[in-house]
Amino acid sequence: MMLSGWGNFPRLDCRVAAMRGVEDIRAVLDEAPLIARGNGRSYGDAALQPHLTLLSRHLDRFLAFDPANGRLTCEAGVRLETILEVFVPRGWFPPVTPGTKFVTVGGMIASDVHGKNHHVAGSFGRHVESMRVMVADGRILECSRQEHADLFAATIGGMGLTGIILSASFRLLPIQSAWIRQETIRATTLEETLEAFEESADWTYTVSWIDCLQGGKCQGRSLLTRGEHAMPDELPAEVASQPLQPRRKRLKRVPMDFPSWALNSWSVRAFNALYYGAAPKTAAPRIVDYDSFFYPLDAILEWNRIYGRHGFTQYQCVLPKQAGREGLRRLLNTIQKTGSGSFLAVLKLFGKQDDLMSFPMEGYTLALDFPLRGPTLGLLLELDAIVADHGGRLYLAKDARSTPHMFRKGYPGVERFQEIRAHYGARGKMQSLQAERLDL
Amino acid sequence: MTASVAGKDPVLVLGAMSDIGRAIAQAYAAEGHPLHLAARHPERLETEAEDIRIRHNVAVATHAFDVLDLEGHGPFLDGLDPAPSVVVCVVGLLGDQQRSVEDPAAAELVMRTNYIGPSLILEAAAKRLERRGQGVLIGVSSVAGDRGRGSNYVYGSAKAGFTAYLSGLRARLCKSGLRVITVKPGFVDTRMTEGMDLPKRLTAQPEEVAKAVIAAHRQGRDVIYVRPIWRMIMTAIRVLPEPVFKRVKI
The missing domain is CATH 3.30.70.2520 (Alpha-Beta Plaits)
Known part of the structure; x- marks a missing residue:
């Protein structure tokens, strides 16, 4: 299937598989290198892997919502658009939103998106309380600031290179009007x-x-x-x-x-x-x-x-x-x-x-x-x-x-990032075209 | 079940784990209908049910149901509370034509799953709805049933049987206040067709099928094609004379 990011460059033929549940993903895990793709709104080559790109469109269920505190748990393919449709009329708003609502929760975490409130609310990852991530050997790890904290921190902004984000919990913000x-x-x-x-x-x-x-x-x-x-x-x-x-x-x-x-x-x-x-x-x-x-x-x-x-x-x-x-x-x-x-x-x-x-x-x-x-x-x-x-x-x-040079200079955390990826077996397996280009 | 919206008919979706079943369930829930979701693996259905509850704030119950277990149809329907007044059957199995030709057991499974099971569960549901004098039965059949094609006639013949059954059921029930709707989706982008190279203009999304089903229900239609172009295509395919049709590779 011909795929590209939102910038339409680069554009190339990628083998794809749909993720509907855990079994679907485990069935293709051996065929790495692979990368998970949300709604394809990153601009460049971050969600492309010609060898195997996993589509999260069907991984789009809400799993739990607590109206007492606004905590929402949902699968990674849920789109921000859907969250707004369902929760704005009930008085809740995403804690951080990028400039488009056509993004998925998995994509927002992987890119650690920011919004117009970054100076007060930080980026999206700050509001994530926990995630379920499938790592390269097929294990599903529940991670948070306490549990598998290294995997958690590296997955936020990790461009999908640590594992496959299956679901996440985060708090919505109470609002009085739309x-x-x-x-x-x-x-x-x-x-x-x-x-x-x-x-x-x-x-x-x-x-x-x-x-x-x-x-x-x-x-x-x-x-x-x-x-x-x-x-x-x-x-x-x-x-x-x-x-x-x-x-x-x-x-x-x-x-x-x-x-x-x-x-x-x-x-x-x-x-x-x-x-x-x-x-x-x-x-x-x-x-x-x-x-x-x-x-x-x-x-x-x-x-x-x-x-x-x-x-x-x-x-x-x-x-x-x-x-x-x-x-x-x-x-x-x-x-x-x-x-x-x-x-x-x-x-x-x-x-x-x-x-x-x-x-x-x-x-x-x-x-x-x-x-x-x-x-x-x-x-x-x-x-x-x-x-x-x-x-x-x-x-x-x-x-x-x-x-790669520009990237390494700008991201001093990359050595630690690579160590964490190695620890969870992600290197060479969870790999986008962008990761290859940046020598990750 | 509790908290169902007053006045909204409970809807039973058979085959609720399929992409089309999921989409139809979501669409009815969005209109406030309480739901019964049924599939072979009810433990996985619970996730679907919770998703629908969160999104649409309707009551959703889940049930184990095997369309091939004919004996079980009656008890299954009698166990539903509240009794559904809309029954949608999305159950189906494409199978593999080549295998079906070589292995009668494989062919039989395709026939039972697409024709015998769906027809008889809707017949059983019709009997129960007749007693109450109202209800809607919706069968998701296929354009493949409009004419037997060399490339998938095992599946096609079973769908043809199901289409004919729905047509007869509609005729029998038309004075009783019950309605029967036949849905022929054409190509749909689902798990069943994954990896096939389908023409984009002819391929509907599951959400489109769901929208078409709800529209047909509201407008009192009998037979619908999801994308109108399919009605033209199938009309053309149906009118080809057999000596020509048998030579056409489709």
Whole structure:
């Protein structure tokens, strides 16, 4: 079966098998190297193994829910979308959510995803209380911060390379409404943008969209969005009677691959100018539904097709806070110089790192999409050098092309990670294309 | 069972561990129907049941049921409380055509699992529903039963028998207030078809089958194809004259 990540690059023929239960997985375990795949929303080659890719679509049962404390136990293939559908109307929300709801619980753990609340809530793994992991010899290990703590810590952010995540327990967050009180701040320079983050540290959710085609004194101009779960008395009258009923929207679908010339520095510049210009000048609070706040792109199915059939790559790095300001300037200079900006350039201030292989560390993260063309790869290498210089690292869930050297430099936990993998027999067995590329 | 939604008919799903059975159970539960799930291995069914309870907050009971145990059909149905007024039979076995041709025992198992068992359990359920004067019987048959093809006629003939049985049952019951629905899914992306190279346009997801079943139930349909294109394909296949059809490799 032809498979790729969300970036449509690389794309290759993989032998697949569906996981419906433990027996199905044990039956193919001998045929390693293999990797488990969730909903295929990591961008690069993390959920690909031509030899054998295990699909978790049918491993999608809720196993237990305790309404007293919000603890949910479910199988790894359960999608975040389903969790929202079932639990938002009952007053519960995921403790951490990435920018798409079309991800699985297994994928969220393996990538240790973060959201707009990273500075207060950490990444998803922080909220996981326990997991059941099948290791390479077929044993199923119950692991947590107390039990098989090494396996637990390495599996969070471990990109599926320690074993197959079967199920997990985590606590949902109580909410009073399905709505978010949102404010938008216009920042005209990078300084203002970073200040706005400091000033918004008490907000649960913060993120900024940054216009990376601007140079000179407008460099780093951005729209910072901050939000809180709205209380019922803040809601407009027409929805206040059913505060937990989310708004149902029609989904649109990108009907075809766009030709590769459709995205160029002019169309992106025009988009950015309109987007920036359309934002209100003052921070007036608005009430928006959770889908619009957290998952604006999910409303456009298959939006990755606007990058054409050659695919695209998302570049997401994090720079430690002290060196961050200087590093961000250098990154923005380089991007602006080449003129290959993207619609989606996102900047956020992270809190502290949670686990051994977690991507987030205290500092600034910048995420950009680039269509895959020859010059892009050269630009990315330049960006890599800046990130490495400032002690930063790249997000494996988005990566399709970085080098083993860059990876090892950015993730000092890798030696310990490899020891733990060896201890549980995972090396050479639980192995994605990405792991092979990164020499893991 | 407790806490069933007032006014919602209890639904019995036979073959509830299959992908289509699971999807149909989920779809009825989403509409608030209390469920009886039945399959050969009830210990595995408990996980399905808990999943449905958490998602949809309906009462779900699980039962051991073997469609081949004809003697057991009556006692099984009589033991269900509350008695179901909707019965969906998803039981089936594709088997392997080559093996079925070589080994009569294998062929017999395919025939019993797709024709005799499903027909007789629905007959037994019909008798019980008739006493109450209302109910819906839903049989998941197959497009393979529309005409015997060289490549899978053992399975196809059994499904043909089941389709004919459902048709007759519907005719017999039509004055009694009971309804019978025949479902012909076409290709479905399930465990049964895993590893087959199926054309995407002709292949439904289990959730689509479930949606079509619920729609047919609500709209009072008799026979449905899940994807409309299958009605055209099978009409074309049915009208081919036998001298031509026998030479077509399908």
